[in-house]
Amino acid sequence: MIEIACARLIDSYTVENWWPADSRFEVLVGAILVQNTRWANVARAIDRLREYRLLDPASLSVTPQARLHLLIRSAGCQSVKARRLVSLATWITDSGGLEALDGLATPALRSALLAVHGIGEETADAMLCFGFARRVFVADKYARLWLSRMGLVSVPDTKNYAACRNIVEPVLAGTNICMQDLHAAIVMHAQSVCRPDPKCGQCALSGLCSLGSGPEKGSLTE
DNA sequence: ACCCAGGGTCATA
DNA sequence: TATGACCATGGG
Numbered sequence: 001m002i003e004i005a006c007a008r009l010i011d012s013y014t015v016e017n018w019w020p021a022d023s024r025f026e027v028l029v030g031a032i033l034v035q036n037t038r039w040a041n042v043a044r045a046i047d048r049l050r051e052y053r054l055l056d057p058a059s060l061s062v063t064p065q066a067r068l069h070l071l072i073r074s075a076g077c078q079s080v081k082a083r084r085l086v087s088l089a090t091w092i093t094d095s096g097g098l099e100a101l102d103g104l105a106t107p108a109l110r111s112a113l114l115a116v117h118g119i120g121e122e123t124a125d126a127m128l129c130f131g132f133a134r135r136v137f138v139a140d141k142y143a144r145l146w147l148s149r150m151g152l153v154s155v156p157d158t159k160n161y162a163a164c165r166n167i168v169e170p171v172l173a174g175t176n177i178c179m180q181d182l183h184a185a186i187v188m189h190a191q192s193v194c195r196p197d198p199k200c201g202q203c204a205l206s207g208l209c210s211l212g213s214g215p216e217k218g219s220l221t222e
Numbered sequence: 223a224c225c226c227a228g229g230g231t232c233a234t235a
Numbered sequence: 236t237a238t239g240a241c242c243a244t245g246g247g
Contacts, residue, residue: 019228035229041245042228076244080230120230140228187228 002171005150009185010178018184019130024098026055027131031123032084033075045075057097061089084118091116106134121161129183135176138183139164142190 021027026046033042046055048071054060060068068082075081091112095101101109106128113124122141128134137143144164147153157163172178 031228034227036227036242037229038227038245074244076227077229077242078244080242084230118230122229126228138228142228183228191228 002152002168003173005152006168006172006182009146009189010181013185013188015181015184015188018180018188021130022050023055024131025057025092026050028088028092028127029055029060029085031126031131032088032118033072033081035077035081035123037076041074041076045072048072048074057089057092059089060085061093080118087117088119102132106132106136109134110136125165126183129176129179133176135169135174135179137165137169137172137179139168140183140187143168143183143186145190146186 019027019030020043021030029049030042030046033045049055049060052071054063054068054071063086065079065082065086068085069078072078072081072085092098092101095112101112104112109132110124110128113119113127114121119127122138125136125138126140128136129138139147139161144153144158144161147164147167148155148158153164153167157167168182169179172182174182
């Protein structure tokens with residue numbers, strides 16, 4: 001069931017360089033900046049950081065937060081995110097760099113990420129999937145909504161992040177790239193088709209999203 | 223003028 | 236443990 005649903009969703013959205021970045025650290029920075037923020041606003045902030053050669057842990061960790069405020073202003077929540085970026089960069093340098101961290105197994109790396117100020121479950125998994133190339137399913141808000149509408153997750157578990165991740169991640173056969181494509185497809189689906197008012201009666205992919213009419217069992221078996 | 227975005231933290235009950 | 240305020244800019 002889940003495999004078919006995911007495959008159809010991925011096939012429906014061609015994703016090319018959905019998360020653009022020149023380095024792994026830039027992915028991690030983007031993961032912080034994009035919290036509750038549109039990517040277009042994040043891109044400008046990243047461009048400014050690049051302009052000032054701050055897209056590496058060593059430089060960013062010693063940059064005064066007051067200066068970061070100005071550079072990342074377009075991404076919103078400046079003071080909050082400036083602090084989070086510094087804590088991220090500091091954690092990386094204190095840990096011996098990204099190469100050392102990349103040597104950790106995924107569960108250990110996830111725990112370490114969650115211990116950093118400003119990194120919650122979703123951000124941690126996004127970093128694991130797109131920054132550290134781990135085979136991790138990002139069970140973000142859109143994903144949980146999608147799982148719920150597909151009837152693939154019980155209603156109580158819809159709010160449970162780890163439960164939603166574990167519904168997909170162990171079942172889905174595929175590489176890290178598949179997980180990236182799936183997450184991108186879920187977000188694009190939510191943004192392009194089901195927003196702002198998710199009336200999926202006009203959804204071009206009505207077989208994928210069955211809001212209002214309950215789980216569509218028949219649509220998954222074809 | 224209003225709503226919300228590719229969340230997380232912190233204070234309160 | 237479970238909600239809610241808060242961050243704050245930019246696009247619709």
